[in-house]
Amino acid sequence: MRTRITDLFGITHPIIQGGMHFVGLAELASAVSNAGGLGIITGLTQRTPEALLREIERCRGMTDAPFGVNLSFLPSLNPPPYAEYVQAIIEGGVRIVETAGRNPAPYMPILDAAGVKVLHKCTSIRHALTAERLGCAAVSIDGFECGGHPGEDDIPNMILLPRAADTLRIPFIASGGMADGRSLVAALALGADGINMGTRFVATRDAPVHDNVKRAIVQASELDTRLVMRPLRNTERVLNNRAVEQLLDVEREKGSTVTIDDIRIYVGGVYPRVMMDGETEAGAWSCGMVAGLIDDIPTVAELIDRIMVQADALVRGRLGELL
Numbered sequence: 651m652r653t654r655i656t657d658l659f660g661i662t663h664p665i666i667q668g669g670m671h672f673v674g675l676a677e678l679a680s681a682v683s684n685a686g687g688l689g690i691i692t693g694l695t696q697r698t699p700e701a702l703l704r705e706i707e708r709c710r711g712m713t714d715a716p717f718g719v720n721l722s723f724l725p726s727l728n729p730p731p732y733a734e735y736v737q738a739i740i741e742g743g744v745r746i747v748e749t750a751g752r753n754p755a756p757y758m759p760i761l762d763a764a765g766v767k768v769l770h771k772c773t774s775i776r777h778a779l780t781a782e783r784l785g786c787a788a789v790s791i792d793g794f795e796c797g798g799h800p801g802e803d804d805i806p807n808m809i810l811l812p813r814a815a816d817t818l819r820i821p822f823i824a825s826g827g828m829a830d831g832r833s834l835v836a837a838l839a840l841g842a843d844g845i846n847m848g849t850r851f852v853a854t855r856d857a858p859v860h861d862n863v864k865r866a867i868v869q870a871s872e873l874d875t876r877l878v879m880r881p882l883r884n885t886e887r888v889l890n891n892r893a894v895e896q897l898l899d900v901e902r903e904k905g906s907t908v909t910i911d912d913i914r915i916y917v918g919g920v921y922p923r924v925m926m927d928g929e930t931e932a933g934a935w936s937c938g939m940v941a942g943l944i945d946d947i948p949t950v951a952e953l954i955d956r957i958m959v960q961a962d963a964l965v966r967g968r969l970g971e972l973l
């Protein structure tokens with residue numbers, strides 16, 4: 651399948667693995683790229699720019715195919731040294747960066763000069779237009795369904811994607827709620843040039859996370875996610891658990907006066923405990939509504955192959971036969 655995204659990134663299938671904190675390590679990124687998609691290392695999971703450079707080298711040792719690095723600009727009391735992370739990406743020879751959280755304006759000149767293509771992930775058409783104006787090569791449109799940070803507009807992909815198709819000139823991919831060949835064909839029908847998946851890739855054999863995490867996703871239904879940190883305008887869609895229920899109780903009690911300090915124990919330092927140690931109840935961790943469509947733990951290669959086989963059968967079979 652050839653789309654503007656496969657051409658842009660030099661990949662075989664229009665399937666991208668979004669950056670994921672403590673999940674997007676070289677093991678997963680290389681598995682996705684080796685299977686013909688685009689794998690992405692999560693920059694800030696590496697504690698220093700030097701560690702990121704080493705992770706990039708490790709990934710290069712595991713695949714000859716293109717892969718990218720995610721750089722998330724999220725609210726933080728002690729912002730990481732972003733410019734140094736950007737430098738590590740360039741020095742590491744990576745030519746694709748996925749940005750998220752805030753637009754990459756300050757880093758566009760240096761990324762451009764180094765020939766790095768920027769794929770900006772955003773949750774609204776106005777932000778996508780800004781990315782286009784800034785010179786991003788493509789955008790990922792993250793609908794309200796998505797795991798992680800869906801923004802504050804709450805517009806699902808059924809509306810966002812055709813709006814993006816009508817508005818943008820640069821290629822875009824559908825992110826949030828994507829799981830299988832049906833998702834891919836639907837996204838293409840709505841005007842996207844490919845898909846980005848997060849939660850679905852966590853529940854694969856190649857994801858370097860504890861089995862408890864994969865099992866929790868398989869067991870969850872589409873009803874099992876919650877939105878936390880909405881009063882802080884830093885909304886995150888997470889898998890429900892006891893810690894999340896306690897966090898939401900605190901948010902309800904404190905109302906608009908809630909601060910990050912009131913909920914820090916439920917959101918701070920949670921990812922390593924969940925992803926590495928398998929403490930799935932340790933706090934709030936991102937998960938999409940798409941968990942309701944996930945009921946197995948295939949390898950990344952099996953997953954991507956079956957998405958493409960199903961998409962082919964849908965287009966040639968069910969859809970073609972309707973005409």
Ligand SMILES: Cc1cc2nc3c(=O)[nH]c(=O)nc-3n(C[C@H](O)[C@H](O)[C@H](O)COP(=O)(O)O)c2cc1C
Nearest residue numbers: 668669670671750796797798826827848849936938
């Ligand atoms: C466990 C997990 C961690 C994530 N961490 C990040 C992150 O650090 N940076 C980022 O830009 N997106 C992050 N995301 C969002 C994904 O890259 C992707 O946009 C999202 O999962 C798409 O929705 P889906 O889960 O329905 O596929 C994370 C998602 C999950 C499930």
